[in-house]
Amino acid sequence: MINIFQPSLGEAELAAVAEVFATNWIGKGARVDGFETAFAQHIGVPRPLVTSFNSCTAATFTAVELAGIGPGDEVIIPTVCFVGVANAVAAAGARPVFCDVATRTLNPSVADLDAVRTERTRAVIVLHYGGHPGDIVAIADWCRDNGILLIEDAAIAIASRVDGRACGTFGDMAAWSFDHGKIVVTVDGGMLYVRDPELAERAPTLAYLGLEQSSGYDSALRQRTRWWDFEVSSFSGRSVTNDVLAAIGAVQLRRLPEFIARRREIAAHYDEALANVGGVACPPPLPAGHETSYYMYWIQFDGDIRDEIARDLYEEGIYTSFRYPPLHRVKAYGSDARLPCAEEAAERTLLLPIHQALTDAEVERVAETVRRRVQVRSAR
Incomplete structure (x- = not known):
């Protein structure tokens, strides 16, 4: 069977995993930080604005939470889009409002968004269909002019650009996917970009149980606390990735x-x-x-x-x-x-x-x- 999507994994990825195994640390560590740094460079944004996740869906759910989207809000989504996007909006208690797309490109236009906008429209989440950027420049301008948040579903747009600018950096937030069927693969994984530095600072906390202090002897010494103590700032789940997957991702990104x-x-x-x-x-x-x-x-x-x-x-x-x-x-x-x-x-x-x-x-x-x-x- 000729597959529709298929990863390309080889000796370089195996060697990177072997290096992680040799350290006896396979959790979230230096490789995750290195992968996040490399990805930030790839899309041309400051390193603190990106956070890795165990899936693009988890990153999207976090983006919705960071945006403060909730009951009474409406979020416009092109109807030709991934189900996880609509789930993130609905799970927050907001209403997904679906807009039409162009028949040939399957991407929405400003006119499609404007046709379903109401006074309750809080945000737009737009997909780059097939990796084609679509009308993202005009959509970003329209969102800013109307005081509407823009979240880009860049899951399948890892190398997509407009005039040299990476898709995912036109809006307020964006999420990318590295699952087994994507171009850059970490088996499962995602990345979140948040334009606002204060909101971006919250993303790693939301990804790790809402813990204010990350575990570790060195960080505890810097904060003059015992390394096993912690505080919780939000009732969050755990959606971090690990050094094994990040090591694979770093090789894939270079390729x-x-x-x-x-x-x-x-x-x-x-x-x-x-x-x-x-x-x-x-x-x-x-x-x-x-x-x-x-x-x-x-x-x-x-x-x-x-x-x-x-x-x-x-x-x-x-x-x-x-x-x-x-x-x-x-x-x-x-x-x-x-x-x-x-x-x-x-x-x-x-x-x-x-x-x-x-x-x-x-x-x-x-x-x-x-x-x-x-x-x-x-x-x-």
Whole structure:
């Protein structure tokens, strides 16, 4: 089976893990600090503004808490988004309000946000679909002009930029993912960026049980306390990562340029191979100054053949999918919205395999199978 997403892990990652094992300290320590430092440099922000987590979802929940979002508040979310984002808002007692997206890019515009804004709108959480930045510059300006917080779901936008500026740094906060299917992998993990230094200072405390004093003999001596004493400032859970996973992440982050280069090649191959297939549309070209992470490659079909094509490909050993099913259709959120562009996209869009471990032969096999199966289905 050709996987849709797949990590690239090798000897360098194993060696980094072995080094951690040799220290006999596998918990949160120097490697975590080093990974956070490297990530802050990668997105171009001061080191104290980033905090690592055991998942992007945990980072998103923390962002909502830091933002003070709660009962009576509304948070606008593009309906084509990860379920964990809506869960974070709903769990805080706030109301997720879903907006439409463009059919071709699956990213929202300012007009989409403005269409559902009310006097209770407290924040916007926006996804960069497939790694494409979308209208993030205009959205950030709109949020500032209207006194609305902007949280970026940058889970799949680790290398995405606009005019050299990293996606995730346009808003007030942002979260990235390093789970097993992402580009940079730590098996499971996430990172949170918080623009406000005072709020950013609270993030590590919220990630570790609300403890005011971290454990450790040296820190206790500096504070003139016993190292086993502590105080609690919030009733928080525990969502920290550890040195084993951070060691993997540090190696993966150094390899990111080669990962993106290979994904760019694969996307270009698909663009060329599928350009003249009748009834198939490839992703739209990026605007000037935009850089994508190439996390997803999606095609869209004319007519009602997407599900059949997906089954055809699976039968030939090619795994495909659609992400993300529209959240306004999920009963738990209680939405009665009608969002026609997102609904159309959800019925026409299919994600093809794209990851740096794909061989040229596998990429051509995917493209050839799509061409052949579309011709057969369209002829019926």
